[in-house]
Amino acid sequence: MIRYIVKRILLLIPVILAVSFVVYFLMDLAPGDVVSMLAPQDATPEQIEQLKEELNLNGTLIERYGRYILDLLHGDLGDSYMQKRPVMELFAERFPATFKLALASQVVALLIALPLGITAARRRGTLIDGASMITAMIGVSMPSFWLALLLIILFSSKLGILPSGGDNGFASLIMPAIALGTSQAGSLTRITRSGMLDVLSSDYLRTARAKGVPEKTVIRKHALKNALIPIITIFGSNLGNALGGAVAIETVFSWPGVGRLTTTAVNQRDTILATGCIIMFTLFLNVTLLIVDIAYAFVDPRIKAQYSK
Numbered sequence: 001m002i003r004y005i006v007k008r009i010l011l012l013i014p015v016i017l018a019v020s021f022v023v024y025f026l027m028d029l030a031p032g033d034v035v036s037m038l039a040p041q042d043a044t045p046e047q048i049e050q051l052k053e054e055l056n057l058n059g060t061l062i063e064r065y066g067r068y069i070l071d072l073l074h075g076d077l078g079d080s081y082m083q084k085r086p087v088m089e090l091f092a093e094r095f096p097a098t099f100k101l102a103l104a105s106q107v108v109a110l111l112i113a114l115p116l117g118i119t120a121a122r123r124r125g126t127l128i129d130g131a132s133m134i135t136a137m138i139g140v141s142m143p144s145f146w147l148a149l150l151l152i153i154l155f156s157s158k159l160g161i162l163p164s165g166g167d168n169g170f171a172s173l174i175m176p177a178i179a180l181g182t183s184q185a186g187s188l189t190r191i192t193r194s195g196m197l198d199v200l201s202s203d204y205l206r207t208a209r210a211k212g213v214p215e216k217t218v219i220r221k222h223a224l225k226n227a228l229i230p231i232i233t234i235f236g237s238n239l240g241n242a243l244g245g246a247v248a249i250e251t252v253f254s255w256p257g258v259g260r261l262t263t264t265a266v267n268q269r270d271t272i273l274a275t276g277c278i279i280m281f282t283l284f285l286n287v288t289l290l291i292v293d294i295a296y297a298f299v300d301p302r303i304k305a306q307y308s309k
Contacts (some may be wrong), residue, residue: 008290012283017069019282020275024065027271033057034081034269055081068275077276082268087276091258095280097167098257101180101249102242104173108181109188109238112139116185117192118219121200132189139186145248148179152252165254176253180246184238191234195227202226236292240285 035057039048052058056067071078077087113136120132155175156164163172199205200223208218247259254260258277265273 005290005294008286008293012286015286016279016282020069020072020279021065023275023278024068024271025061027266027269027274028061030266030269032269034271037268038081068272072279077279078272080265080273081270082265083270083273087273090261090273091277091280094256094258094261097255098243098246098250098259100167100173101176101246101255101257102239104177105180105184105242105246106235106239108177109185110235112182112185113188113192117189118196118224120189120193121196122219124197129193132193136186136189136193139182139184139189141186142183143248144179144183144246145252147182148175148249148252151175151179165252167256172253176246176249176255179252180242180249184242188231188234188238191230192227195230196223199223199226232292232295236288236295240288243281243284243288 035048035051035055038055039051043051049058057064059067068078077091079086080090083090116132116135120129123129151162152164152175155162162175166172205218205223209215246257247263249255250257250260251263258281262274262277262281264270265277
């Protein structure tokens, strides 16, 4: 297990290098630059060159990227051009809000997906099964930002019972979590149904029923446990993506998270801040997926044996 974890961590190095270079390259191709935004309108060429020197933007793209990677190897994500503050400090300020939204959205997704998926599997081929799958398809197909706008119109504009944006307590978390969690619940519902169908007809479940074990216990303790691996996979992927910043949801609800910070950095051509945030997104996504892989071992001991090879 330790060998597997070390191997996965080492694989992060080329991933981070590739991601950082792509972001750097694309930001350089984008029209406009941070110097033109910071320089006065009547700035002379000498002043512009001096500003480039101050921001360490002189040299070719490869030279600038090389300097960035050298700083990154020392654990320094650099300072934001526009905000004049360390990227890690800005990320740390915004990450708790994103983490809170990500966890809340996954709770919503699980509360929707598990009952729907289990019920659909137990009532396979019935009207309930069909209704559950239609609901799941609607969740998969519906853009989260569109649902977010509908929620704002209904609960904020019409009813006035929930705030339309910001992070001001539990009430302001409800609509963003529902909008983000509902879109993720669709795929989780389908995976739950598929996993449950694979195990519901197993011999050991028939044996448990023959011994008089209550059906709820059969479903909860036997069937669901053995169907957890694909469910954990989708859950971990959804959580990692949410931690990576639900940009559309954070923008619609003016949520002070990392996704909104990254969008602002891209719009302002703040290459250092955008690259640093995306590197941290990549890191958190891979760490989340690693935790998911390790969780497999606790669900199925056969997988733990594979990790030791």
